[in-house]
Amino acid sequence: MGRKMQVGVRVPPCQPAREIGDFACEVEQAGFDALYVPDSQTLWRDAYLTLYASAVRTSRIRLVTAVSNVITRHPTVIAGLARSIDEAAPGRFVLGLGVGHSSVEPIGVAPSTGAQLRDGVDQIRRLVRGEQLTYGEGRARIRDPRPDGIPVHIAATGPRNLRLAGAIGDGAILLSGVAADPLRHAVGLIRQGAIEAGRDPDDLQITVAAHTMVTDDIERDARILKPVVATIAQKGGRGALELLGIKVDVPAHVPEVTPDLIHAEDWDLAVEVSSRWISDADAAAFARGFCLFGSAADIVERLHVIADLGITSVFMQHVGSWDLPERLVHSVGREVLPLLGDAAHE
Template sequence: MTGLGAVFRPQLAPERLRSVARLADSAGLEELWLWEDCFREGGVSTAAAALAWTERLRIGVGLLPVPLRNVAITAMEAASLHRMFPDRPILAVGHGVQDWMGQVGARVESPVTLLREHLDVLRALLRGERVTVEGRYVKLDDVALDWPPAQPVPVLAGATGPRSLRLAGEAADGTLLTASTSPEGVRRARQLIAEGQESAGRAPDPDSPHQVVVYLLTATGPDGPARIKAELEAEGLGSVPDLGVAGDAGTVAKAVQRLADAGADTVVLQPTGDEPDPEAFVRFAAEEVRPLVP
């Protein structure tokens, strides 16, 4: 079955999260995703609150920018969330927006090298291993978690370019793709992820397959097409075909299915930044779109 989720955009004030998360939980939506966008809302703090306010909803953070975070802190926070709320947090790590990383003095010369080192060490720490490493960016001396997760924890990598997508296949348990990814882009991502898995000698595991999550820019209502167009143009994506969807539940479900047919395991509906009613958007996803997605 194709997973379905929705995004709580950080353009909304943090105090709006409680009502949206509780509605998503009660309406039966599988996943609610949060962003750690500079300089809006912290990913781990909002995820912890949303997990505490809900009972069954999975909460994704897509994504935690690795230049901002010491890997030991990321591991401690991930382990704490997974021990308190087993199987419900979903954490993705990635490069972050390079201009924002520059603003805070965290931009690195080789983002791919940093992400590789971060992924390798993060996954080792979450497995309960004791790590000493002297990498280009990641340096740990005899570090282990006192409270590692009780069960294996998948770590997703946010990726867009070919090198990062291959790295996701080599070193991550899943991949998060942005709303700038068309169905053809998902197919290409799957190919590059598989190349990375092969180069690292990671045979596909049927019991724990590499999960691909993709955002889908979505709008409803009579002004939906205009809002989609405006946001894509603002992102410099106005001329890219097959991005975003505006319309009723049937139209959105067909767009979800196209991404699923291309290789997405989970599609997360991403409202526009000016979505006028986030609660209604979540209800639309859970009660109208979900029944139409196999």
């Protein structure tokens, strides 16, 4: 690997913040570099409170929102929250921001536009540094600022937001898996955005998210990915799936599964329902193409490949939204991270 690959894990705040804080200790002790917490107020507990609870229980790992947004939270609110977590964990907090799909859609609000995201990031940075901003007839300034600022990473999938991430972010977060050709294309657009903005693209951190499982039988275990594949098809990702030979048409709404396929409260039911459209062979192809499924050695080899594409960090996801990724943390910590050695994390 060129750069040192950072390895993190996504932890949904599906339990009280104190319990997530305890689990964060396990994540740190297992050797991970970062903890990523999603921000969706109708699904889970509060992301920032959860990260604060994790901050006071850990000493090394980075703490990242994956991701928050500037629609459900005003930039002044985010600035205050970011400053508070950074005080508890100096230099360890990273603000991940995106358009806010899972936060805004349940309440009937549109995701942020590129202009709104750009403006929100600018406001947050200026507020965190202690600048005074004007809002209509009001004036706002954050007391006890963080003059050095806080890193802001932009989640992106489409071409415009990928270029935007390169233009304004300290890093980018890619949520579309580890398939080499789409990653190469995405990294190119991020670097293009940075160059067009007069920035050095080599200064950017690029993180990719991937469902991960240490397994000796991909065909057997890939079935649990069917709701993930179905959701990608629902959300406009059919073209990406077709690159793997997966051709499916999934209805926009599946009423049997609550609240939706990707956040199903009953994952076994979601797998069963998704089997109407996603075959076992489709799930296995997705696992091999977009995910980190396989033996520890297979996963390490895949991490080397994506590092060579310009990826600096990966955050691993287990399948599901309503339990902690205990099996993932323990298996990766025990089998994968030791193989990466100092080339992956310190």
